[in-house]
Structure formats: C-alpha cells, structure tokens
Amino acid sequence: MNRTPWRRRREPLDHVDMAGLLPAPGDPVLSRDRLSTLEEHLMNEIRQAGAQREADVDEGLRAHPPRPGSNPETGAVASGAPRRTGRRLALIGAAVAVAVLAGAAGAAQLTGGEAAEAGGPPPGSVRASVVQVAQGTTEGLGGTVDRISGAAVREQLPDPRPGQFIYIESEVSWLTISEDADTGKSETYVQKLHPRQVWMSPDGRKGWLIEPGNGTTSEEGMTLEGDGETPEPSLNAPSYDYLKTLTTDPDVLLKKIYEETEGQGNSPDQQAFTTIGDLVMEQLLPAELTSALYRAAAKIPGVVVVKDTTDAAGRHGIAIARTDETSGDRTEWIFDPKTFSYLGERTVQMRDAEGIKAGTVIGHTAITERAVVDGMKELPGSGSRA
Structure with missing residues (x-):
C-alpha cells in the first residue's frame, strides 16, 4: 500500500479569528508501528475478500440479486447493485490459498487530496x-466444449509425487x-503486465x-506456507491430492x-x-477432471462461445465465456483455435458501470509454463533455481 502523508485542509476565512484564540493544531503523524498495523489490516481485508472468491463491495450486494433470465451478453439487472472491486486470481492449495491472494484480489491505493489533484495512475x-x-x-457451444475437453485429456502432465512441486x-x-x-472519488487503472511464478x-x-x-x-518471492493448522482442502482451497478425489461425472461435479x-x-x-475458471487457470488437474470441468x-x-479474443500474451483464441449479471463484466477462458x-x-x-466504459479490459492472464519439478523454486527443464 502506498502511504501519502495526511495533510490538513486549508481553513475558510471565517475561521481566522478563532485560530488566533487557540494554539495551532499540529499535523497528526501516525507512528511507524501504527502505520504497519493499519497496513497489515488492509492486506488482511484484501486476503479475506479474495478467499470468498467474488469479493462483495459490501453486504448490500445480496440484497440486489440478478433478475432471472437476464441477457448473458448485456448483463442487465436492477440498479443499485455494487460491483466487486477485485477477484481472486488463483486457488492453489489449502495451506497456501490465503497467502497468495494478496497479489490477486486487486489493489487499492489511498491518497490525500493534493496527491489526487496531481492525477496519474498509481505506481506500476x-x-x-x-x-x-x-x-x-x-451456437456451437457443445462442439467447442467437446474439442476442448478432448484436448485436455491428451495434454495430461506427469502425476506429481510427494516431494515434487507443481510449477x-x-x-x-x-x-x-x-x-x-x-473526497471518496476513485479512478480505475490496471496493473502493468508482469510475470508471476507459483510453486x-x-x-x-x-x-x-x-x-x-x-x-x-x-524479487526473491515469499513463502505460501500457512500459519498454524492446515485447513481441510475444498473447491475454494484445493490441493492436487484433493482434486484427484473428485468425481469426473460432469453432472455430479x-x-x-x-x-x-x-x-x-x-x-x-x-x-x-x-469456481471452475479458477481451478483450471492456476492448478495442475488430473486430465479426466479437467475434461469434466469443461x-x-x-x-x-x-455460458457462450466467443469466436475471437486474445490473452495477455497477444495470442488469439476461441473462448468459453460468461457475463456477470450484476457487475456487467465478462470472463473469457481462452483456448488455442487449432489445438484447443x-x-x-x-x-x-x-x-458501462461505476465509471468503467464498455469494452474496458480489466483483467488479463496468459499461462506460459505448466510443469512438475523436483524442488521448491526449481525451474522446468534446467534444474536451476529462480
């Protein structure tokens, strides 16, 4: 979180006489310990929001459920429903799920009035x-999913053994x-495209x-080992061992x-x-389970088919997509148009919603490597460490 020193607003002229009767107030400055405590509190809030998968701006969201039968492309719903401010990027394991969410649930920068007047995007x-x-x-949804499911079965990676790591x-x-x-005024930006590595x-x-x-x-990274007792794995906090136990019957799943x-x-x-999108994005799944999830x-x-879209690396592909009726944003899972x-x-x-124009890309990812390695921080193929 970027800290900007608090600054007292200029007082209006009708306060001048009173100011002469009172000692000049000082600019309150929080101690380093207090600043650290507040920062940690904010990060905890971000982690908790991510752990709930689709973080609500407030509990009022559930008071405005989407209308039945709303158009999957327009996402039209009753007014008054707040949009989510962030979403989690990955579900990576029961013990490490919460720790990884800090970088995935979205970022918030709080600024003082003078900093806001200067304008410009937050750093990075x-x-x-x-x-x-x-x-x-x-049209063509069934056939497209058949091809994607078949490709998932053919692309099966080695089953990771105890002591190995999914990369x-x-x-x-x-x-x-x-x-x-x-002022409470907010502006929307996106992070610069950047690499992410998870073991x-x-x-x-x-x-x-x-x-x-x-x-x-x-640059060295951070551990994702949880503190205390490891929670039971679930769909919202899965491990590979847990995912192997799931049914591959699509209806039951x-x-x-x-x-x-x-x-x-x-x-x-x-x-x-x-939930399905998070499972297939940043995990290694048994091939038959991946097929069943699609x-x-x-x-x-x-759920619809989008015939042409691009991932974060600029690769064109075909997508399976769905528009959130409440927030109005569409999530697209992108697949190679030839290999699927x-x-x-x-x-x-x-x-248009909450100052974000229709057509604005508010999230982008591209998987560049998915492998099984023999050690923590080991890179595929070379045996070297990150």
Missing part, C-alpha cells in the same frame, strides 16, 4: 485498454483502484510465490460445485463458472 499501473468486444453465442508461470494484469481518501506441493502444505511486478513480493459455493459471489451460476461449465446458464489447449483468461466490461 496504466490506463486500461478499451477494445471492440465480439458478442458471444450459444505455474504466467503473465498477469488486474484491476487497480486509486481512491482519494478526502505448490501436491498436498497443498508448501508453496512459493514470486511476483514483484505489482509489489506483491520481493456441477451439483457439488453449486452446493459448496452456495451464498458466494453475485449469483449461483456466476459463482459456479468462476463439460460441467457448458451446462451453466448464460488452454491459453489464459480475459475479463472485459460489457456495459
């Missing part, structure tokens, strides 16, 4: 790009909110993250997803879609 951020958005269709390397960029602490043990107890591009970690995520997110359907996703109302292998994910605003 840029204006979000606005693109011409292709409309989605349900995921990607390029990522997510929403950043810059807010003026005095995870199959049992979910050990992990490491390197993501210095947005300030989440130093989808039912389980709806049951375990009940009450989360902006709607049951959107939450189910997002087939389950095709059964969720509002997974490339990455894009989130694009489908309608």
Whole structure:
C-alpha cells in the first residue's frame, strides 16, 4: 500500500479569528508501528475478500440479486447493485490459498487530496485498454466444449509425487483502484503486465510465490506456507491430492460445485463458472477432471462461445465465456483455435458501470509454463533455481 502523508485542509476565512484564540493544531503523524498495523489490516481485508472468491463491495450486494433470465451478453439487472472491486486470481492449495491472494484480489491505493489533484495512475499501473468486444453465442457451444475437453485429456502432465512441486508461470494484469481518501472519488487503472511464478506441493502444505511486478513480493518471492493448522482442502482451497478425489461425472461435479459455493459471489451460476475458471487457470488437474470441468461449465446458464479474443500474451483464441449479471463484466477462458489447449483468461466490461466504459479490459492472464519439478523454486527443464 502506498502511504501519502495526511495533510490538513486549508481553513475558510471565517475561521481566522478563532485560530488566533487557540494554539495551532499540529499535523497528526501516525507512528511507524501504527502505520504497519493499519497496513497489515488492509492486506488482511484484501486476503479475506479474495478467499470468498467474488469479493462483495459490501453486504448490500445480496440484497440486489440478478433478475432471472437476464441477457448473458448485456448483463442487465436492477440498479443499485455494487460491483466487486477485485477477484481472486488463483486457488492453489489449502495451506497456501490465503497467502497468495494478496497479489490477486486487486489493489487499492489511498491518497490525500493534493496527491489526487496531481492525477496519474498509481505506481506500476496504466490506463486500461478499451477494445471492440465480439458478442458471444450459444451456437456451437457443445462442439467447442467437446474439442476442448478432448484436448485436455491428451495434454495430461506427469502425476506429481510427494516431494515434487507443481510449477505455474504466467503473465498477469488486474484491476487497480486509486481512491482519494478526502473526497471518496476513485479512478480505475490496471496493473502493468508482469510475470508471476507459483510453486505448490501436491498436498497443498508448501508453496512459493514470486511476483514483484505489482509489489506483491520481493524479487526473491515469499513463502505460501500457512500459519498454524492446515485447513481441510475444498473447491475454494484445493490441493492436487484433493482434486484427484473428485468425481469426473460432469453432472455430479456441477451439483457439488453449486452446493459448496452456495451464498458466494453475485449469483449461483456466476459463482459456479468462476469456481471452475479458477481451478483450471492456476492448478495442475488430473486430465479426466479437467475434461469434466469443461463439460460441467457448458451446462451453466448464460455460458457462450466467443469466436475471437486474445490473452495477455497477444495470442488469439476461441473462448468459453460468461457475463456477470450484476457487475456487467465478462470472463473469457481462452483456448488455442487449432489445438484447443488452454491459453489464459480475459475479463472485459460489457456495459458501462461505476465509471468503467464498455469494452474496458480489466483483467488479463496468459499461462506460459505448466510443469512438475523436483524442488521448491526449481525451474522446468534446467534444474536451476529462480
């Protein structure tokens, strides 16, 4: 979090006489310990929001459920529903899930009035790009999912053994909110595209993250081992060992997803879609489970095919997508148009909302490496360490 010193506002002229009767007030300065405590509190709030998958701006969100039958492309809903400020980038294991969320749930910068007047993006951020958005269709959805599911089975990676680590390397960029602490006015930017490296043990107890591009970690990275007792793994905090136990029947799997995520997110359907998306993005899954997850996703109302989109690396692909009826943004899972292998994910605003114009790309990822390695921080192929 960027700290900007608090500054007292200039007093209006009618306060001059009173000022002469009182000792001059000092500028309050928080101690270093207090600043550290407040910063840690904010980071905890960000982590907790990410752990809930689709973080609500406030509890009022559930008072404005999406209208049944709303258009999956326009996302039209009753007014008054706040949009989410961030979303989690990955689900990586029961013990390490919370720690990794600090860099994935979005970033918030609080500034004083004078800093806000100067304008400009927060450090490490840029204006979000606005693109011409292709409309989605349900035509050809079944056949596309069949091809994607078949490709997932063919791309099976080695089953990680105890002591080995799952390695995921990607390029990522997510929403950043810059807010003026005095006026409450906020502006929206996106992080500069930056690399992210994650190592995870199959049992979910050990992990490491390197993501210095947005300030989440130093160049050396950070441990993702949780403090205290490791929680039971679940869909919201999975490990590879846990995922191996899941059914590969798409109907039974989808039912389980709806049951375990009940009450989360902006709607049951959107939450189910997002849960599947998080599982396939930054994890290593048994091939048959990956195939079943894609087939389950095709059964969720509002899911469409987008015939042309691009991932964070600029690779064109075909996408399976769904628009959040409440926030109006569409999440696209992007696949190679020839091999149907997974490339990455894009989130694009489908309608104007909260100052964000339709067509604004508010999230972008590209998976560049997915492998099994023999040690923590080991890089695939070379045996060298990051």
